Amino acid sequence: MLTQTEENYLKALFTLTETEEGKTEAGTNELAAVLNVKPATANDMLKKLKEKKLISYEKYGKISLMAAGRKLAVEIVRKHRLWETFLYEKLEFTWDEVHEVAEQLEHIHSPKLIEKLEKFLDYPQLDPHGDVIPNAKGEMKMPVRKTLAQLPVGKTCKLVAVKDNSASFLQYVVQVGLGLSSKIKVVTRQSFDGSLEIEVNGRRSSVSQKFAENLYVV
Amino acid sequence: MLTQTEENYLKALFTLTETEEGKTEAGTNELAAVLNVKPATANDMLKKLKEKKLISYEKYGKISLMAAGRKLAVEIVRKHRLWETFLYEKLEFTWDEVHEVAEQLEHIHSPKLIEKLEKFLDYPQLDPHGDVIPNAKGEMKMPVRKTLAQLPVGKTCKLVAVKDNSASFLQYVVQVGLGLSSKIKVVTRQSFDGSLEIEVNGRRSSVSQKFAENLYVV
């Protein structure tokens, strides 16, 4: 069985190699950065995960998940998102509070628990941030999503998910009047820094490009 | 903050020093035994817990919890029992399945989670094994309980709690026709080995003294 640490490395590799459009490999420094460890530390773990045949990796080469590693990573993601849904739907947590606790809960080992939890929640499809919850077989349709930053001026769209799950980002989102399913109109875009003027429920706000890149819309 | 391991040592000391009637101190070997580690290992941890002022302990002396350590231990017990109640009441776990998973869940750190969980469960007083759930302030009335092994022949009593939480014991209890609130009549007791003939719902069974010692009755 995997340690919590190993699980976290696999999950990080999953998001690093399958969340970004067109990216399928990751690097040591990059991985170390998202896990808040030094590259030397990540390097040690990469050797171990390679030894366990969970990742494919050669010295000085790029890193990618092997089938077994990907399967485990998806299981953690599934647990994380089911727990987030539980906290949000049943325990009255707000969407900016769920992620941190789910980071712990995702490491509880009990197939029965997840099965029962999913049933209790009535087989939810999306977590509180609009992310797809993988099913028990590890299947997960990756929706093609674009970000608000890519939307042309004048267009109106609907917020379907958020990329960043941190409390500070999510609180800012709420502050601007946004939530899942909100309608957003792009009023202007500054070519200088990509910042946007947006309209939500008749309310105008100016937001940075970085902010817009963390909102998925259709 | 405490590690999971430290939490497990404190919890073990709590049950060792406050569950048994009249016992207020524990020994190194005894502690090691319940935690499934060697005495040498427990000895190292005792030094650390003493250093943190969570236990009172002198070389070659007896071990007991200090106020701060006891408080932390009770918090873990509270979390353990609330999670067991959740699994049993909301997720359809059977009473022999809850303990193992709760052993993991009890180490999740989030005051808000426990507060919300308790509310969601509507402030339960007892867990699925009949044990008292400490309240948010760490208060917990210790019920005076006797075991079935102490009951005189001919008397009838009610099962209010089980001491052993292991799946194998609990499954045996069910097999004999018992559950919380069951009425039990002691028909005979062998003075040779303390084994009992009991009657539950008109059904006779013969059980060992060890078995009877793990059933709390009134």
Next chain:
DNA sequence: AAATATTGTTAGACTAGTCTAACTTATTAT
């Protein structure tokens, strides 16, 4: 093509938690 910057690796050290083997202290029995 060199020089520079970035990225990745190694070696050595540290902490937490565990073990075995040897030893010491305390308790119990004779």
Next chain:
DNA sequence: ATAATAAGTTAGACTAGTCTAACAATATTT
């Protein structure tokens, strides 16, 4: 009161996970 047994401690070793500092390989810029 000794001897035998049980309980407890120490020393040294090992694994997992982390770090810093030095070094090596690769990628980018000029």
